[in-house]
Amino acid sequence: MLAKSLSRFGALYKKQMREMAPEMIIIGGAAVLVSLVLYLKLGSVRIAVLMAMMMVMGLACFLPIVSSFRLGQEWNNHTIYLMMSLPVGGGMILGSRLAALLTQYVFGTLIVGICGLLLAGELAPELYDNLDLILPYLDIVVLFYLCTVAWIGYLISVSFFSQIIGKLVSRFSGLVTIVTFFATLWLSVKMMGLMLGQRTIEAPDVTAQIFWLLLGVITLVAAVIFALSTWVYNRRVEL
Amino acid sequence: MIEFRQVSKYFGTVRALDNFQAQLASGRVIGLFGPNGAGKSTTLKMIAGLNRPSRGEVLVDGLNPWMTRDRVAYLPEVDHLYPWMTVGKAAEFISTFYSDWDHTKYQDLLNYLNLNEAMKIGKISKGQRAKVKLLLTLSRRSPYLLLDEPLSGIDLLTREEIINSVIRDYREGEQTVIISTHEIDEVEGLVDEVIFIRNGKTVLSGNAEDLREEKNMSLVEIMKEVMRSAR
Amino acid sequence: MNFDATQPIYRQIIDDFKKKMIRGELKHGDRIPSQREYAEMARVNPNTVQRAYREMEAMHMVETLRGQGTFVSIDQEMLARMKEEMAQSILNYFISEMNALGYQPSDLIRMLEEYMQAKEAEDQ
Numbered sequence: 001m002l003a004k005s006l007s008r009f010g011a012l013y014k015k016q017m018r019e020m021a022p023e024m025i026i027i028g029g030a031a032v033l034v035s036l037v038l039y040l041k042l043g044s045v046r047i048a049v050l051m052a053m054m055m056v057m058g059l060a061c062f063l064p065i066v067s068s069f070r071l072g073q074e075w076n077n078h079t080i081y082l083m084m085s086l087p088v089g090g091g092m093i094l095g096s097r098l099a100a101l102l103t104q105y106v107f108g109t110l111i112v113g114i115c116g117l118l119l120a121g122e123l124a125p126e127l128y129d130n131l132d133l134i135l136p137y138l139d140i141v142v143l144f145y146l147c148t149v150a151w152i153g154y155l156i157s158v159s160f161f162s163q164i165i166g167k168l169v170s171r172f173s174g175l176v177t178i179v180t181f182f183a184t185l186w187l188s189v190k191m192m193g194l195m196l197g198q199r200t201i202e203a204p205d206v207t208a209q210i211f212w213l214l215l216g217v218i219t220l221v222a223a224v225i226f227a228l229s230t231w232v233y234n235r236r237v238e239l
Numbered sequence: 240m241i242e243f244r245q246v247s248k249y250f251g252t253v254r255a256l257d258n259f260q261a262q263l264a265s266g267r268v269i270g271l272f273g274p275n276g277a278g279k280s281t282t283l284k285m286i287a288g289l290n291r292p293s294r295g296e297v298l299v300d301g302l303n304p305w306m307t308r309d310r311v312a313y314l315p316e317v318d319h320l321y322p323w324m325t326v327g328k329a330a331e332f333i334s335t336f337y338s339d340w341d342h343t344k345y346q347d348l349l350n351y352l353n354l355n356e357a358m359k360i361g362k363i364s365k366g367q368r369a370k371v372k373l374l375l376t377l378s379r380r381s382p383y384l385l386l387d388e389p390l391s392g393i394d395l396l397t398r399e400e401i402i403n404s405v406i407r408d409y410r411e412g413e414q415t416v417i418i419s420t421h422e423i424d425e426v427e428g429l430v431d432e433v434i435f436i437r438n439g440k441t442v443l444s445g446n447a448e449d450l451r452e453e454k455n456m457s458l459v460e461i462m463k464e465v466m467r468s469a470r
Numbered sequence: 471m472n473f474d475a476t477q478p479i480y481r482q483i484i485d486d487f488k489k490k491m492i493r494g495e496l497k498h499g500d501r502i503p504s505q506r507e508y509a510e511m512a513r514v515n516p517n518t519v520q521r522a523y524r525e526m527e528a529m530h531m532v533e534t535l536r537g538q539g540t541f542v543s544i545d546q547e548m549l550a551r552m553k554e555e556m557a558q559s560i561l562n563y564f565i566s567e568m569n570a571l572g573y574q575p576s577d578l579i580r581m582l583e584e585y586m587q588a589k590e591a592e593d594q
Contacts, residue, residue, distance in 0.1 A: 011335040019323070081319035084289050086336045087309035170251060234305070238290035268515050399513075406509055411516040427475040428514040448478040448518065457475030 008088055009096055016100035020067055027063060027108045031056050035115040039122060049123060053116045060108030064101040064152055068159040071097065072177070075167055081239060090233030094160055094226065098153065105152045109145075143211035150215055154222035158184045161229040167237055188221050195220075240265050241286055241383070241415070246295035248281055248439070255281040256292070257439035263432075265382075266412040270430035270447070271419040272462055278439040279419040280316060283385045286417070287313040299383070309337060312381040314372055316388040322361025326354055326371055330378065337379050344408070345378035351407070352400060366397035373401055377408050386418040390425060398425060405429065423459045433458060435465050442466075479514060483522035487531065491544055492553045500542045502532060 034056050038049050071094075074080040083093055120127055134141075161184055166177030195217045241263040248256040256278045263269055271279045284290045285297045288304035288311070299307040320329055326349075334340040349356070352370045360371060373389060386405070390398045402425060409416060420426060433450065435443040443450075443465045450461060473482045490496040502508075505523055509516040523540065526532045533543040544552070568578055 007335055011332055015321070015332060019321075077322075078315070078317040078319050079321055081289070081313075081315045081317060082321075085287055085308060085311070085313050085315075086333075088336065239284055267517065403510070403513060406513060406515070409516055411520060424475070428473065428479060428512070428518070431515055431517050448480060448521070451476060451478045455476055460476065 005092070009092055009099075012088075012092060012096035013099055016097050017103065019070070020100060020104055023063060023067060024104055024107055027056075027060050027104075028111050030059065031108075031112045031115045035119050039119060046124065049119065053112065053119065057109065057112045057116070060112050061105065061148070061152070063108060064105045065155050065159060067104060068097070068101055068156045069163065071160055072163045072166065072173075084237075084239060090230035094229055094233065097160070098156055098226070101156050102149060102153055105149065109148075140207050140211065143208060143215065147211055147215050147218065150218040150222065154188070154218050154225070157222045157225040157229065158188065161225050161232070164229050164232050164237060168232070184225065188225060192217050192221055240300065241417075242298045243282070243285075244296050244298070246285070246292040246297060248278075248285070248290070249293045255439055258295070259436075259439055259441065261434060261441060261444065263415065263417060263434075265415050267431040268409065268416040268418065268429055270423070270426055270433045270458070271417060271436060272423055272433060272458070273436040273442075274466060277436045279436060280387055281439075282436070283313070283387045283417065283419060284315075286383070287311050287385055289313075309339075310381060311383045311385060312376045312379050313385045314376040314387060314389055316391065318368060318372075320360050320368075320372065320375070322359070324360055325356060326358045326360065326374070327356030329360060329371070329375060330356070333375055334378075337381075339380045341378055341380050344380070345374070348374050348377055348404060348408075351404060366393050369393050369397060370400065373404060377404060380410075382414060384414060384416045386416065386420075388420055389418065390420055390422045398422070402426065402429060423462055424457075427458050430458070433461075435462060437466060473512075473514070480518050480522040480525070483508075483512070483514070483519060484526055484531075487526060488552055488556060491531070491542060491549060492556060496542050498542055498544060501539050502542060504539060 034052055038052055074083060086093075158181060162177045162180035165180045166173045169176050196213065241261075243259050243261040246256050246259045247254065248259075259278065259282070271282060273279055281290065285292065286299060286304055288306075288308045291297075297304055299311070304311075324332065330345060334342070334345075352374055354367065354370055354374060358367065358371070360368065363371070369389065369392075376384070376386075389401055389405075393401070405416065405418075406429065418426060418430065427447075430447050433444060433447050434441055443461070447458060451457070454461060454464075456464070473479050487496065487502065496502065503511065505516055505519045508514075509519045512519070523532065523534075527534065530548065531542070531544050532540050534540045565575075565578070573581070
């Protein structure tokens with residue numbers, strides 16, 4: 001049973017990755033290209049380097065959210081007929097998409113990150129002299145990164161939810177999607193605020209605790225929205 | 240067996256099915272005939288679990304159609320395949336989801352329909368796309384086969400290939416085929432039972448041969464008569 | 471085989487075999503196509519072919535031997551009877567059609583004679 005589910009999930013995941021391959025190549029290519037240009041041309045103007053890399057990083061972060069809106073396209077080009085007739089539930093269909101989009105995020109950010117680090121090594125090697133100052137805080141960095149992954153996952157879940165709600169109506173589908181997106185965003189952020197506000201934090205290792213808390217809250221809210229999306233897909237969506 | 244119990248279906252204010260009652264016997268080829276908008280596609284989609292009745296219930300082998308999707312091979316009227324996939328990749332993808340996928344059948348049909356695995360679905364002709372859809376649907380030993388307008392917009396020769404494939408493939412008594420089409424004359428010899436549907440209701444149903452005997456008319460002529468009087 | 475969609479197809483399948491047997495194209499002991507082969511050749515639903523074959527078996531026109539196929543099992547007496555039945559129904563049809571056109575039985579005999587004389591002259 002598990003093997004069957006895994007192979008199905010794998011097939012869906014591979015299909016998603018294949019669909020997103022062009023974007024990933026573009027991001028990877030952009031990161032490498034920009035880095036090369038910066039290295040060869042603008043090495044002296046540090047601000048320019050920083051800005052350029054931040055823009056590419058921004059792209060890498062933003063792209064999965066934009067890609068997540070591809071879900072609605074399945075209705076437009078009728079491939080949703082194939083998706084819905086496959087004997088699997090919304091959990092797998094949406095889950096594989098989420099996994100692929102998160103893969104895109106991790107891939108993009110890591111490529112840009114690595115290019116950035118390499119670039120820094122060449123253009124500002126003095127930063128690496130102070131490495132021992134940064135190392136103790138490595139776990140915080142990782143936690144911070146995980147929080148960003150959770151945050152992207154959360155945004156993708158909201159995107160899925162609003163698109164699916166949009167597909168429940170035959171007219172003004174786009175409008176409903178947008179309204180649902182922002183409404184859900186607003187509500188869930190409020191919820192997160194509430195959940196965070198009630199926590200007390202104890203003295204040692206404050207920063208790590210904050211990030212663990214943040215990670216937990218974001219993941220929980222994302223999971224709830226994701227579960228709701230799955231429920232609506234399974235029970236309410238019709239073709 | 241597939242049962243429609245007093246099924247009504249509304250899409251907004253449009254009534255697609257109106258107290259639709261039917262029992263589709265197993266192991267037969269059933270023709271679903273009627274004008275555009277009669278409710279044929281809606282009926283097939285309901286069996287495939289892609290939409291739900293507003294009232295009444297649909298049962299496939301006594302179960303909710305969402306649960307029996309693994310027993311149903313559904314060929315929609317629309318182009319539902321990913322255009323960037325090749326035939327081979329699409330087959331590989333789909334086969335992962337169905338335990339009744341039959342690779343021998345797939346190879347056999349691939350040859351019979353003159354298709355090859357390297358063809359990119361988005362780049363082939365309409366007729367070839369129709370054949371690919373059929374290939375991927377028929378390459379399973381599914382108890383239920385639903386064909387929604389498999390012949391529409393297809394050239395004559397390809398239509399013949401498609402019908403021949405369905406006949407070749409059909410396992411009498413084991414498989415239930417439900418075919419909805421406007422080209423009734425092409426499927427005269429193919430169907431065992433017929434359901435004539437109009438405005439979401441059954442206007443006539445029965446065994447094709449018995450109807451021919453009774454009325455001395457072809458199914459095409461019966462359709463015309465039945466639709467005229469149903470106004 | 472092109473069939474007339476206004477009549478039950480399984481009957482036409484049986485008639486097709488009857489005619490072949492009467493004409494001597496199919497003789498006692500000859501193998502006829504399997505149901506599946508026939509269905510594919512004629513582009514007809516295998517269920518319909520099954521119905522036809524079953525009736526033919528019930529009429530003892532054919533018999534199926536397990537693992538070997540279906541064979542013509544008709545004997546001379548049955549064949550002669552079948553031939554006569556077919557001839558009779560064609561005759562009935564001919565006469566009723568001619569009656570519908572307004573021809574009397576006496577007309578029919580005259581017309582047949584004239585027709586046969588003309589044919590003979592043509593052949594010479």
